[in-house]
Amino acid sequence: PLGAELLLLDSSSVAATFEGLQKLAAQAGVAAEMQREIDASRAALAQLALDAPVPTLALFGTAARWLVVTERSWLGDLLGALRFDSVSKHAGGAERIRGYAEISDEQIATTRPALVLVVTHGDPRAIRTTLDAKIGAQGAWSGVAQSAVEGVHVLDPGLFTVNPGLALPDAARALVALA
Numbered sequence: 001p002l003g004a005e006l007l008l009l010d011s012s013s014v015a016a017t018f019e020g021l022q023k024l025a026a027q028a029g030v031a032a033e034m035q036r037e038i039d040a041s042r043a044a045l046a047q048l049a050l051d052a053p054v055p056t057l058a059l060f061g062t063a064a065r066w067l068v069v070t071e072r073s074w075l076g077d078l079l080g081a082l083r084f085d086s087v088s089k090h091a092g093g094a095e096r097i098r099g100y101a102e103i104s105d106e107q108i109a110t111t112r113p114a115l116v117l118v119v120t121h122g123d124p125r126a127i128r129t130t131l132d133a134k135i136g137a138q139g140a141w142s143g144v145a146q147s148a149v150e151g152v153h154v155l156d157p158g159l160f161t162v163n164p165g166l167a168l169p170d171a172a173r174a175l176v177a178l179a
Helices: 014-028 031-048 074-081 105-110 124-135 142-147 165-178
Strands: 054-061 066-069 084-086 094-097 100-102 115-120 152-154
Touching (some): 014 165, 031 165, 074 165, 105 142, 115 165, 124 142, 124 152
Parallel strands (some): 054 115, 115 152
Antiparallel strands (some): 066 100, 094 100
């Protein structure tokens, strides 16, 4: 009734993000300019891939629960493209939110990541405290911390809580710096 158009965009992968941006740019009449930006972002991403895969556990943490980031999310897709190897990809688990799976403490405890990445929703310090309890010597995930020779890192919420669009290369650089 208001004459507004609704444009639904998929941002669940790197390719879908760029396709969505191109679709939006076409609606706004700036397709050529956006294509240049997308091409530059794709080129930057291609140069950032790791030489060798790094076994990685990517988690999404809130004050109430922990979810495993899967390849069906933009971050999981980006990690795969950069050659971070998900140690939980075969764990299964309910994916009530597309791209984020609930798996048991037992399943997480059996992963052997060299690197743990944590995206937070809420206060990163409070979530880090909860994480430290889980991965501590008496915690359910104590083996995870022992195998994480590349460390356990809480990612910058400003860059990783939502899909950063054309700033995907910035996110990729931050991830590669941790490996």
